[in-house]
Amino acid sequence: MEIVSKLYLILSGILVFFLVLPTINVFFSLFVKEKIKVPGKPRTFDFGCIITAYKNAGIAKGLVHSLIKQKHQKFHIYLVADRCDLSNWDIQHKKLTVLQPDPPLNLKAKSIIHGIENFVRPHEYISVFDADNLAHPEFLEQINKYANAGYTSIQGQRTAKNLDSLLAGADALGEFYKNYIDRLAPYKIGSSAVISGSGMAVESELYKAYLNSPEIEQGKHQWKKMLQEDKILQNFLLRQNKKIAYAWDAICYDEKVEDASTVETQRSRWLFSYFQNMPNSLGIIRRGIFNFSWNQLLFGLVTIAPPMFIMLFLAAALAVAGYFIMPAMSLVLVAAIAIFALTIFWTLYLSNAPKAVWQAVWALPGFVFRQIKGLLKMGDPNKNFKHTEHKKSVNIEDVLK
Numbered sequence: 001m002e003i004v005s006k007l008y009l010i011l012s013g014i015l016v017f018f019l020v021l022p023t024i025n026v027f028f029s030l031f032v033k034e035k036i037k038v039p040g041k042p043r044t045f046d047f048g049c050i051i052t053a054y055k056n057a058g059i060a061k062g063l064v065h066s067l068i069k070q071k072h073q074k075f076h077i078y079l080v081a082d083r084c085d086l087s088n089w090d091i092q093h094k095k096l097t098v099l100q101p102d103p104p105l106n107l108k109a110k111s112i113i114h115g116i117e118n119f120v121r122p123h124e125y126i127s128v129f130d131a132d133n134l135a136h137p138e139f140l141e142q143i144n145k146y147a148n149a150g151y152t153s154i155q156g157q158r159t160a161k162n163l164d165s166l167l168a169g170a171d172a173l174g175e176f177y178k179n180y181i182d183r184l185a186p187y188k189i190g191s192s193a194v195i196s197g198s199g200m201a202v203e204s205e206l207y208k209a210y211l212n213s214p215e216i217e218q219g220k221h222q223w224k225k226m227l228q229e230d231k232i233l234q235n236f237l238l239r240q241n242k243k244i245a246y247a248w249d250a251i252c253y254d255e256k257v258e259d260a261s262t263v264e265t266q267r268s269r270w271l272f273s274y275f276q277n278m279p280n281s282l283g284i285i286r287r288g289i290f291n292f293s294w295n296q297l298l299f300g301l302v303t304i305a306p307p308m309f310i311m312l313f314l315a316a317a318l319a320v321a322g323y324f325i326m327p328a329m330s331l332v333l334v335a336a337i338a339i340f341a342l343t344i345f346w347t348l349y350l351s352n353a354p355k356a357v358w359q360a361v362w363a364l365p366g367f368v369f370r371q372i373k374g375l376l377k378m379g380d381p382n383k384n385f386k387h388t389e390h391k392k393s394v395n396i397e398d399v400l401k
Helices: 001-028 058-068 108-116 140-148 164-189 204-211 214-219 229-239 260-290 294-304 308-323 325-348 355-375 398-401
Strands: 049-054 075-082 095-101 124-131 154-162 202-203 244-256
Touching: 001 244, 001 294, 001 308, 049 058, 049 140, 049 229, 058 398, 075 108, 095 164, 095 244, 108 204, 108 229, 124 140, 124 204, 140 202, 140 244, 154 164, 164 244, 164 294, 164 325, 164 355, 202 204, 214 229, 229 244, 229 260, 229 294, 229 325, 244 294, 260 294, 260 355, 308 325, 308 355
Parallel strands: 049 075, 049 124, 075 095, 154 244
Antiparallel strands: 124 202, 154 202
16 A cells, blocks of 8 residues: 555656646746847848648648748748649749659658758758648748847747637647647747747758758658657757747648547547657756756656646546545645646637637537547557648638738
8 A cells, every 4th residue: 555655646746747837837937028139230041931732732822822922032932742733733933833742752751851852042941831831921020030039940839720610729729728838938938949840940951950860761661650750850959959949929820620530630640649759858858957958858848748638637537546545645636737727728818819719618528539539549550640631721811810
């Protein structure tokens, strides 16, 4: 019984730590005012904007138009249309190069490499987008500010381009929370923002070095078992103790899921990648401790924190068990769960989340249920992980309204 009590205390303590860590980070971030260095002679950096499209180039038309309309005008767009039918493609522009790999690449990292290999000129920064994204007219202008401040890795704010269903609203709610907890708060208090996978920009030579890393080379042969590219990139940067900035005003709109089966597939892929990445997060924590690096330590803790629904279910189960094992710790767990839940609403308030996101709170139980089903599908990635189909073909003007 003594051994059980000790194990219970250790596991409960770990969960309490991760339940209250977001609240602590948000609290301290409120006292930090972001200061972006402005050089005497600001530069206009040249961006290579790579769009990776798979089987559906049409969905990228809105993104291409939104990039062409950027206020910052020193850039070139590379649409890598992998396995795409381009017979109905009708956009031609001096700032656009459309690439159709032959043979097909079937991997996002390969598409990015293909885009870089076909650059029309050397670019100073590489910015990556998914085909379903839209870029705010000031996206590159905002990223350019952070580049001028000396940042070599910058993540923009991804937010929903569609909120016309409860599932999309629930998906957006999670991203609002993650944007604040995993990106803005850690960045403001001296660590790095977690990379989203699109809507980011990295200094070109640094990004090319990442693409030449052993993890990417191995991933080319792992197919769907490959660790997600965004995680490989952030691990590569943090091992060098690079700070990833978070550009809150560099907005990249992203399509949110609208059907239950897509939630299961997408979350299954993300959960598989989370467990795959745990050793890397532990390694970054270790580096942070031995290097006395707050950047690495906090980033490692943020990225190893269990997914929300797993953490809450475990905490609730331990709180019930604690009633019989250690009642005092059970009460601590209940309090930590309450703090965690309130922090979710606090971050929505701080983010000025739209009404549709608040209304989607009622859809969260169903959304969580689908994530649990996704968790059970992780066993065979090559069979169960399917490409997320995107259907919301809208333009930037509609979204800005």
